[in-house]
Amino acid sequence: MKKLFILCFFISNFAAAQTCLSDFDSSSQDTEFVDNDDGTATDSDLGLIWMRCSIGQTWENETCTGDGLELTWQEALQVAHGYEYAESLGWRLPNMKELASLAERSCVRPAINEVFFPNTYSDDYWTSTPSVVDPQRAWVIAFFNSSNALKDKNLTVFTRLVRTAD
Known part of the structure; x- marks a missing residue:
């Protein structure tokens, strides 16, 4: 029984690492982003500045540390309102x-560029886009496999904020 537990522990930890297909065209290139040296990265093509960490995490020593907060859709919108980060x-x-522009379709667990967005959860992240057919739901992007889905706005998921470049 002890050997089975150790084997399962090893396999589950091994499976948690990001997996990328080497013969698949990458959807987000390292050259697409500019490191702003303040916990943000600029997507030059889209004119967007991204927080490199999830809400709740801290940018420290070139990585995201701590635990991300899982918020309802309304909480995520409220946190973003008036949020100050990187002196902006x-x-x-x-x-x-x-948000889908961050998805790295050649990778899973997480499906994102880990160079610029380290320690991203392989889970759902809120978008501001509500459902057009169900007012109780909004769209999320799953950084497990770069898929999207509608979620009940009262469920709690992770959040990453963006702003338009100046």
Whole structure:
């Protein structure tokens, strides 16, 4: 029984690492982002500045530390309102297209560029895009496998903020 537990522990830890297909075209290139040396990265192509960490985490020693906060959709919108980070205001919840632009479709667990967005949860992240058919739901992007789905706004998921470049 002890050997089975150790084997399962080893396999589950091994499976938790990011996996990328080497023969698949990368959807987000390292050259697409500029490190702003303040816990943010600029997507030059889209004119967006991203927080490199999830809400709740801290940018420290070139990585994201601590635990991300899981928020309801309304809480995520409220946190973004008036949020100050990297000596800047104007942070907001990204819309579905903006957040999907971070998805790295050649990778899973997490499906994101780990160079610029380290320690991203392989889980759902809120967008500001509500459902057009169900007012109780909003869109999320899953950084487990870069998929998207509608979630009940009262469920709690992770949040990453964006702002428009000056």
